Amino acid sequence: MKVVQEEGKVLSNLEVAASIFLLDLRLPQAAKIAQPGQFLHLRISPLCDPLLRRPFSIHRTKPEKAEVSILYQVVGRGTELLSQKRPEESLDCLGPLGRGFTIPKGAGQFILVAGGIGIAPLIFLAESLLQKKGKGVVFLIGATSENYVLYKKELRCWGATVEVATDDGSEGHRGPVTDLLMQRLDRFAGNPQIFACGPEGMLQKVTQIALQRGIPCQLSLEQRMACGLGACLGCVVNTRSGYRRVCVDGPVFPASEVIFE
Numbered sequence: 001m002k003v004v005q006e007e008g009k010v011l012s013n014l015e016v017a018a019s020i021f022l023l024d025l026r027l028p029q030a031a032k033i034a035q036p037g038q039f040l041h042l043r044i045s046p047l048c049d050p051l052l053r054r055p056f057s058i059h060r061t062k063p064e065k066a067e068v069s070i071l072y073q074v075v076g077r078g079t080e081l082l083s084q085k086r087p088e089e090s091l092d093c094l095g096p097l098g099r100g101f102t103i104p105k106g107a108g109q110f111i112l113v114a115g116g117i118g119i120a121p122l123i124f125l126a127e128s129l130l131q132k133k134g135k136g137v138v139f140l141i142g143a144t145s146e147n148y149v150l151y152k153k154e155l156r157c158w159g160a161t162v163e164v165a166t167d168d169g170s171e172g173h174r175g176p177v178t179d180l181l182m183q184r185l186d187r188f189a190g191n192p193q194i195f196a197c198g199p200e201g202m203l204q205k206v207t208q209i210a211l212q213r214g215i216p217c218q219l220s221l222e223q224r225m226a227c228g229l230g231a232c233l234g235c236v237v238n239t240r241s242g243y244r245r246v247c248v249d250g251p252v253f254p255a256s257e258v259i260f261e
């Protein structure tokens with residue numbers, strides 16, 4: 001696989017909810033070839049702090065404008081520095097990297113389950129599914145509170161059915177987003193396919209629900225990364241076919257493969 005390294009130009013970097021930023025980059029090659037579920041590996045500073053690149057899912061692309069967006073949460077040094085990037089500054093970007101989501105033929109309904117910032121890659125997937133299929137996308141958003149419920153209006157406008165769960169009950173169902181998944185599956189007798197991204201506990205529960213009901217499910221996993229290119233083995237996860245590298249064998253894996261530890 002040829003690795004693309006591009007100098008991205010920051011177009012905007014806006015705080016869309018407390019500590020959540022939307023970064024728009026001019027990144028012509030990546031915008032053209034990125035697939036939902038792939039990620040960019042960003043060198044956040046030209047200095048050696050932080051030394052390692054940081055991985056972020058590709059959140060949206062606009063190939064006609066040569067733009068790629070990242071949706072990220074500030075959690076530490078790297079993301080704090082990223083949040084300080086201003087328009088016209090540049091960012092060294094590797095990618096798109098990794099294996100993204102596979103869209104199976106014949107699925108009757110696509111159920112996307114997002115927990116917190118795990119919504120980032122699923123928006124790209126939802127847009128892509130709706131462009132291809134026009135309907136049949138159910139998007140379940142899990143957030144801590146109403147202030148963190150992102151993209152509800154846009155998703156409805158694009159044609160998705162949207163349901164919301166919040167931890168504090170300030171919007172939608174009070175409780176985990178996996179409650180919505182179970183309710184939806186109880187009501188739907190077709191041939192669904194589940195795609196999920198979010199905290200590990202949520203992914204574990206989604207996997208349990210999918211396996212119990214024999215429903216195909218793909219998970220986008222997060223793991224700390226170093227090289228991002230398959231060389232250092234710093235990002236391995238345990239699977240039924242042995243240890244696999246999240247950066248090149250994933251980040252998207254069939255839920256039936258993943259062993260949670």
Ligand SMILES: Cc1cc2nc3c(=O)[nH]c(=O)nc-3n(C[C@H](O)[C@H](O)[C@H](O)COP(=O)(O)OP(=O)(O)OC[C@H]3O[C@@H](n4cnc5c(N)ncnc54)[C@H](O)[C@@H]3O)c2cc1C
Pocket residue numbers: 039050054055056057058070071072073074075076077078079080117120121221222223224225246251
């Ligand atoms: C394939 C992939 C896609 C990702 N996509 C996104 C995205 O779209 N948006 C987003 O906000 N984040 C995403 N992440 C997580 C993001 O890479 C980390 O939050 C970021 O690297 C943290 O850097 P930092 O220097 O700010 O934090 P650090 O100072 O390095 O760490 C701060 C805290 O975050 C935890 N942490 C750091 N990296 C990870 C990680 N990879 N997974 C889980 N916990 C971590 C640490 O344990 C620590 O508690 C993704 C990770 C992967 C592997």
Ligand code: FES
Pocket residue numbers: 224225226227228229230231232233234235236245246247248
């Ligand atoms: S980060 Fe080096 S092998 Fe995945």
